[in-house]
Amino acid sequence: MRQLWFPNEHINDQGLHEFRHLRDNSLMIATPPGSFLMGSTVKETVSAYRQSNLCGAALEEWFLAETPQHEEQIGSLWVDKYEVTNRQFSRFVAETGYLTDAERSEHGWRWDMRTQKWKRARGWNWRQPAGRRLEFPTGPDFPVVQVTWGDAVAYCTWAGKRLPTEAEWEYACRAGTKARYYWGHDPNYNDIDEYAWYIGNAEGRTHRVGGKKPNAWGLHDMSGNVWEWVSDPHDGGRERPGQSIAGPDDRYMLRGGAWYFHPLYLRSAYRGTKIKGLFVGFRGVIDRPE
Numbered sequence: 001m002r003q004l005w006f007p008n009e010h011i012n013d014q015g016l017h018e019f020r021h022l023r024d025n026s027l028m029i030a031t032p033p034g035s036f037l038m039g040s041t042v043k044e045t046v047s048a049y050r051q052s053n054l055c056g057a058a059l060e061e062w063f064l065a066e067t068p069q070h071e072e073q074i075g076s077l078w079v080d081k082y083e084v085t086n087r088q089f090s091r092f093v094a095e096t097g098y099l100t101d102a103e104r105s106e107h108g109w110r111w112d113m114r115t116q117k118w119k120r121a122r123g124w125n126w127r128q129p130a131g132r133r134l135e136f137p138t139g140p141d142f143p144v145v146q147v148t149w150g151d152a153v154a155y156c157t158w159a160g161k162r163l164p165t166e167a168e169w170e171y172a173c174r175a176g177t178k179a180r181y182y183w184g185h186d187p188n189y190n191d192i193d194e195y196a197w198y199i200g201n202a203e204g205r206t207h208r209v210g211g212k213k214p215n216a217w218g219l220h221d222m223s224g225n226v227w228e229w230v231s232d233p234h235d236g237g238r239e240r241p242g243q244s245i246a247g248p249d250d251r252y253m254l255r256g257g258a259w260y261f262h263p264l265y266l267r268s269a270y271r272g273t274k275i276k277g278l279f280v281g282f283r284g285v286i287d288r289p290e
Contacts, residue, residue, distance in 0.1 A: 012029065012218045013218060014214075014216060014217050014218040016029050016030055016031065016032070016217055016218060017029070017030040018030070018081070018218070019078060021078075021159070021160075021161075023158070023159045023160055024084075024088045024091060024092065024158075024159045025088065025091070026080050026081070026082070026084070026088060026159075026284075027080070027081040027082065028078040028079060028080055028081060028286065029078070029079050029081050029217060029218050029219060030076065030077075030078055030288055031076070031077050031078075031079050031171075031172055031175075031217055032076065033073075033074060033075050033076045034073075034074060034171070034176075035071055035072065035073045035074070036071070036072060036074070036170075036171050036174060036176075037069050037070070037071055037072075037178065038069065038070055038071070038072045038166075038167055038170050038171075038269070039066045039067055039068065039069040039070060039170075039269050040066040040067060040069055040180075040267075040269040041067065041069050042064070042067050042068075044066075044180065044269075045063040045064050045066050045067055046063070048063055048180075048264050048267065048270075049062075049063045051264060052262070052264050065271045066269045066270065066271060072167040072170075072171065074167060074168055074171040075287065075288070076287075076288035076289070077164070077168060077172070077285045077286065077287060077288050078285060078286040078288050079164070079172050079217075079219060079283070079285050080161075080283035080284050080285070081210075081214075081218060081219060081220060082209035082210050082220050082221065082283070083143040083144075083209050083220075083221050083225060083226060083228065083281045083282065083283050084143065084144050084152075084155065084281060084282055084283055084284065085140065085141050085142060085143060085144060085209055086126070086138060086139065086140050086141070086142055086143075086144050087140035087141060088144070089126060089144040089147075089155060090140070092155050092158050092159070095158070096158060098151075098154060098155075098158075100125055100126055100146070100147060100148070100151045101148045101150060101151055102124060102125035102126065102146050102147075102148070103125050103126075103127075106122060106123065107120040107121060107122050107123075107124065108120075108121050108123075108124030108125050108129070108146040108277055109121060109124070109146070109276035109277035110124060110130075110277055110278070111276075111277065111278075111279075118274075118276055118277075121277070124146055124277070125146050126144050126145065126146045126147055126151075129145050129146050129277075129278050130278065136205060136278065137205050137206075138205075138206065139208065141208045141209060142206050142207065142208055142209070143206055143209055143221070143225055143226045143281040144281055145206065145226060145277065145278050145279070145280060145281055146277055146278065146280075147229075147280065147281065147282065148249050148276075149163075149229050149249050149252045150249075152229045152282040155282075155284075156282075156284045159284060160286065161284030161285060161286050162231065162284065162285060162286070163229055163230055163231040163282060163284065163285070164230055164231065164283075164284075164285045165230060165231050165232055166230045166231075166232045166253055166255065166271070168230075168285060169228065169230050169255045169256075170255065170268060170269065172217065172219060172222065172285075173215065173219070173222040173223070173255070173256065173268050174215075174268050175215040175216040175217040175219065176216055176217075177215075177216065177268070179268075180267045180268060180269070181195070181223060181266065181267060181268060182195070182215040182216065182222060182223065182268055183195045183213070183215075186263075189263050192263055192266070194212065194213050195212050195213050195215075195223060195224075196212055196221070196223040196224030196225070196257070196263075196266055197211070197212065197221070197224040197225045197258075197259045198223075198224045198257065198258075198259065198261060198262070198263055198266055199259070199260055199261055199262055200263070202224075202225075202259035202260070204259075204260070205259060206225055206226060206258075206259050206278075207225060207259070209221055209225070212224070212225075221256075222256055222268075223256055223257055223266040223267075223268070224256065224257050224258065224259065224261075224266050225256075225258065225259055225281075226256075226258050226259070226279060226280055226281035227254040227255065227256055227257065227258045227272050227275050227279050227280045227281070228254060228255050228256045228280075228281060228282050228283055229252060229253075229254060229280065229281075229282040230252070230253050230254070230255055231252075232252065232253050233251045233252055233253070234250075234251055234252065234253055234271075234273045249276065250273065250274045252273075253271055253272065253273055254272035254273065254275050254280060255270070255271065255272060256272075257270065257272070258275075258279040258280070259279070260278075260279060261279075
């Protein structure tokens with residue numbers, strides 16, 4: 001794997017090795033191996049649920065999915081410092097001729113506020129995330145959106161990477177912390193503006209990657225900006241009672257929250273599912289020899 005890296009490796013501000021990946025020109029950070037407590041306690045999830053003012057069904061499906069809290073052992077990884085950008089995805093498409101699922105079907109996804117349901121949206125794709133007639137500010141260094149789980153896997157395969165598992169993602173997000181956010185518990189959301197793009201500051205759009213403070217390992221936007229695909233299916237890809245899985249992507253987990261979401265969904269332990277379109281991107285990892 002050494003041929004994938006420029007020779008000018010350096011130590012970042014957090015004391016970890018940082019590398020430049022040759023295939024997609026991404027910066028990657030060498031995260032240390034270790035163990036951590038994944039998820040939340042029932043007390044923590046009930047507290048978050050009460051803050052949310054949601055109906056009772058949300059407690060089990062959205063919040064208790066973080067339980068039980070358990071220990072996970074994680075190996076050494078190289079992790080993308082930033083979410084994959086439009087510039088990087090363009091390079092992938094130019095080299096391979098790849099068409100995303102939205103381009104092949106000529107339809108992306110939008111959230112219908114009136115019906116509170118996902119709707120197919122003609123002409124919405126990663127090149128024009130909200131179609132030709134709607135303004136959705138984006139640019140080369142903004143996170144790519146309107147990408148499915150399959151699109152993310154295709155990109156990672158081309159780049160010599162893979163999607164992280166849920167455990168790997170949460171370990172990298174926490175970066176050694178145990179609080180509900182990687183910057184602290186922040187019960188009144190006094191510090192979140194320094195670290196994340198969310199509904200309270202994003203002004204209805206994504207933002208250039210790296211615009212907020214990183215976590216303790218130097219990884220940016222692990223909370224907010226866009227949700228990130230991970231490799232794990234939701235509950236092993238099985239439906240739970242009362243749950244409807246509408247398509248292949250609905251089987252896979254997303255982590256980190258996004259620009260249109262409340263801070264409760266940006267917590268390190270929160271597990272997202274059935275989210276699409278303008279809210280979803282990804283980052284890649286590579287297994288690092290011990």
